[in-house]
Amino acid sequence: xxxxxxxxxxxxxxxxxxxxxxxxxxxxxxxxxxxxxxxxxxxxxxxxxxxxxxxxxxxxxxxxxxxxxxxxxxxxxxxxxxxxxxxxxxxxxxxxxxxxxxxxxxxxxxxxxxxxxxxxxxxxxxxxxxxxxxxxxxxxxxxxxxxxxxxxxxxxxxxxxxxxxxxxxxxxxxxxxxxxxxxxxxxxxxxxxxxxxxxxxxxxxxxxxxxxxxxxxxxxxxxxxxxxxxxxxxxxxxxxxxxxxxxxxxxxxxxxxxxxxxxxxxxxxxxxxxxxxxxxxxxxxxxxxxxxxxxxxxxxxxxxxxxxxxxxxxxxxxxxxxxxxxxxxxxxxxxxxxxxxxxxxxxxxxxxxxxxxxxxxxxxxxxxxxxxxxxxxxxxxxxxx
Amino acid sequence: xxxxxxxxxxxxxxxxxxxxxxxxxxxxxxxxxxxxxxxxxxxxxxxxxxxxxxxxxxxxxxxxxxxxxxxxxxxxxxxxxxxxxxxxxxxxxxxxxxxxxxxxxxxxxxxxxxxxxxxxxxxxxxxxxxxxxxxxxxxxxxxxxxxxxxxxxxxxxxxxxxxxxxxxxxxxxxxxxxxxxxxxxxxxxxxxxxxxxxxxxxxxxxxxxxxxxxxxxxxxxxxxxxxxxxxxxxxxxxxxxxxxxxxxxxxxxxxxxxxxxxxxxxxxxxxxxxxxxxxxxxxxxxxxxxxxxxxxxxxxxxxxxxxxxxxxxxxxxxxxxxxxxxxxxxxxxxxxxxxxxx
Numbered sequence: 001x002x003x004x005x006x007x008x009x010x011x012x013x014x015x016x017x018x019x020x021x022x023x024x025x026x027x028x029x030x031x032x033x034x035x036x037x038x039x040x041x042x043x044x045x046x047x048x049x050x051x052x053x054x055x056x057x058x059x060x061x062x063x064x065x066x067x068x069x070x071x072x073x074x075x076x077x078x079x080x081x082x083x084x085x086x087x088x089x090x091x092x093x094x095x096x097x098x099x100x101x102x103x104x105x106x107x108x109x110x111x112x113x114x115x116x117x118x119x120x121x122x123x124x125x126x127x128x129x130x131x132x133x134x135x136x137x138x139x140x141x142x143x144x145x146x147x148x149x150x151x152x153x154x155x156x157x158x159x160x161x162x163x164x165x166x167x168x169x170x171x172x173x174x175x176x177x178x179x180x181x182x183x184x185x186x187x188x189x190x191x192x193x194x195x196x197x198x199x200x201x202x203x204x205x206x207x208x209x210x211x212x213x214x215x216x217x218x219x220x221x222x223x224x225x226x227x228x229x230x231x232x233x234x235x236x237x238x239x240x241x242x243x244x245x246x247x248x249x250x251x252x253x254x255x256x257x258x259x260x261x262x263x264x265x266x267x268x269x270x271x272x273x274x275x276x277x278x279x280x281x282x283x284x285x286x287x288x289x290x291x292x293x294x295x296x297x298x299x300x301x302x303x304x305x306x307x308x309x310x311x312x313x314x315x316x317x318x319x320x321x322x323x324x325x326x327x328x329x330x331x332x333x334x335x336x337x338x339x340x341x342x343x344x345x346x347x348x349x350x351x352x353x354x355x356x357x358x359x360x361x362x363x364x365x366x367x368x369x370x371x372x373x374x375x376x377x378x379x380x381x382x383x384x385x
Numbered sequence: 386x387x388x389x390x391x392x393x394x395x396x397x398x399x400x401x402x403x404x405x406x407x408x409x410x411x412x413x414x415x416x417x418x419x420x421x422x423x424x425x426x427x428x429x430x431x432x433x434x435x436x437x438x439x440x441x442x443x444x445x446x447x448x449x450x451x452x453x454x455x456x457x458x459x460x461x462x463x464x465x466x467x468x469x470x471x472x473x474x475x476x477x478x479x480x481x482x483x484x485x486x487x488x489x490x491x492x493x494x495x496x497x498x499x500x501x502x503x504x505x506x507x508x509x510x511x512x513x514x515x516x517x518x519x520x521x522x523x524x525x526x527x528x529x530x531x532x533x534x535x536x537x538x539x540x541x542x543x544x545x546x547x548x549x550x551x552x553x554x555x556x557x558x559x560x561x562x563x564x565x566x567x568x569x570x571x572x573x574x575x576x577x578x579x580x581x582x583x584x585x586x587x588x589x590x591x592x593x594x595x596x597x598x599x600x601x602x603x604x605x606x607x608x609x610x611x612x613x614x615x616x617x618x619x620x621x622x623x624x625x626x627x628x629x630x631x632x633x634x635x636x637x638x639x640x641x642x643x644x645x646x647x648x649x650x651x652x653x654x655x656x657x658x659x660x661x662x663x664x665x666x667x668x669x670x671x672x673x674x675x676x677x678x679x680x681x682x683x684x685x686x687x688x689x690x691x692x693x694x695x696x697x698x699x700x701x702x703x704x705x706x707x708x709x710x711x712x713x714x715x716x717x718x719x720x721x722x723x724x725x726x727x
Binding site for chain 2: 032035036038039042043045058061062069070072074144145146147148149196355357358360361362
């Protein structure tokens with residue numbers, strides 16, 4: 001077959017954006033893999049999970065194609081398992097060492113007892129925030145297209161430290177720097193990524209996101225105030241009972257009227273929380289969608305431009321639908337969620353074209369063998385993507 | 386057999402049109418543009434993609450980065466026959482689906498047995514040391530030691546009452562107990578048979594016989610080793626939930642409701658027997674449930690949210706004649722009520 005992809009592409013920046021990845025996995029195939037995994041996971045008391053994730057990934061990668069060639073995933077369950085064990089060992093040893101150090105310091109410098117514990121807590125936070133970087137490096141490093149391997153360069157620890165600093169900044173500005181912090185961190189993840197020798201690159205402008213962020217931020221706060229006000233108005237007596245019980249002496253005799261009123265108040269408060277979280281999720285989807293449109297519009301790889309036309313409504317339908325599927329099937333609808341996520345992702349990622357096959361070359365970057373363990377440990381994730 | 390295929394050399398992403406020949410246990414890849422032949426020994430050929438339907442087949446050679454994409458099923462079959470490690474595309478007939486369904490049903494049944502039956506069988510085998518460790522762990526969570534009430538007269542009175550009830554219930558040693566300064570109307574039994582009595586229960590009980598009824602009920606749990614069984618049940622639930630990736634908390638909240646109706650009914654029956662055997666009035670427990678019912682009767686709460694769905698049943702079922710000794714004298718009862726301060 002002649003190599004005609006490059007020849008026919010018009011040069012220049014103005015090629016239109018269109019869908020670049022196609023996913024054609026089927027729900028039946030996914031259930032075949034998922035149900036066998038479920039059975040083996042139960043039988044092995046959970047250890048099969050790592051091999052199960054690998055099987056699902058091998059299938060999903062192989063049903064995703066770019067320029068009519070399918071992706072390949074060559075990670076192994078054993079690597080995931082060993083990485084998980086190693087990360088667990090590191091965490092245990094660190095906590096143990098901190099405990100010993102504190103015990104030793106107790107006699108000589110009682111005031112310094114807190115130092116080793118605080119240090120280990122800080123290290124764990126850095127590892128937790130750096131874990132997504134290491135996990136992405138493992139996944140990309142085991143992703144191939146036309147025999148060309150993906151990968152990542154840079155340090156997960158450095159990414160973790162940077163995340164700590166950025167989130168502290170976001171916190172002390174009462175979250176007003178959050179768009180800047182998340183944008184810069186996403187850019188780091190993109191900038192470190194490669195397919196062969198083709199590097200991805202992203203450079204957005206947080207200030208363009210700030211207005212949307214402020215609007216959704218204010219929207220969520222206003223929603224909170226409205227919901228809280230509504231709960232107070234609709235069940236004023238319950239709220240009074242609640243306040244009264246807080247000032248009561250613990251020796252006061254049991255008062256059935258009060259406890260009934262408090263129980264009512266608790267139901268109202270739970271209802272308020274549900275309304276707040278659903279409404280808040282609805283409002284945040286506006287920001288999420290514009291964040292990704294912005295980030296992808298400012299992402300490129302060589303002369304490929306990326307973009308997305310994802311709508312807030314679509315993000316909400318995806319998130320809400322996934323949530324309902326997970327809740328109402330007690331997790332057994334997981335293949336539907338994979339299917340929905342893959343369709344959503346491939347449909348909403350646009351690009352001006354595929355990689356220039358004449359110049360795309362293999363890289364001699366080392367293939368990661370460990371790396372996802374810390375993510376699986378600290379994120380608690382049975383996550384597959 | 387010579388078939389056309391697509392080849393990627395593992396250095397660039399340029400697709401090469403090639404013809405592939407299978408000869409003498411070698412796969413010979415011949416570039417249409419006249420580059421040198423590439424030879425893959427069939428023993429080193431592997432599947433490179435995870436497409437279980439096998440509509441296209443990606444192949445690689447061990448130790449090389451090149452990729453061959455075949456669409457010709459007969460060549461793939463020939464390679465497999467010659468010993469190449471290429472998974473056959475799996476056709477799922479009804480037998481496979483049946484086996485899977487049977488396997489899943491069996492594991493559900495095993496899980497159900499682990500939660501429902503196994504704890505009852507294993508509870509008598511748990512050594513006391515382990516029970517005490519569990520008990521200490523739970524007491525740590527409830528911060529028991531910070532809330533203990535220590536009125537000497539009340540303590541002495543309760544010790545005598547517990548001793549009398551313990552003997553009547555047929556326990557080997559008098560049960561250990563603690564009164565806690567907490568307003569909740571409840572009493573718990575910990576693994577190993579330690580009973581925690583909450584101040585709210587003593588405050589709410591109208592007379593010592595109602596309290597004695599509840600204590601006798603708790604000694605029923607001690608006798609049946611319900612707390613140990615419950616611990617084992619939660620461990621099993623946690624293990625199952627974790628293996629499904631649900632996280633341990635789901636299971637413990639689901640399990641935190643109670644020992645289950647069967648165990649509660651058994652403890653109620655044991656309480657009545659114990660009180661009779663001790664020569665005490667046995668109407669206290671029934672009256673206490675009736676009292677709770679009157680106080681918390683709330684039509685606004687659906688039954689499935691209430692943690693004591695059978696309170697009214699129990700009040701009726703536990704009706705007993707008001708004969709027998711009172712559990713405590715008036716002085717003793719005053720001492721018990723003042724244990725956590727006047």
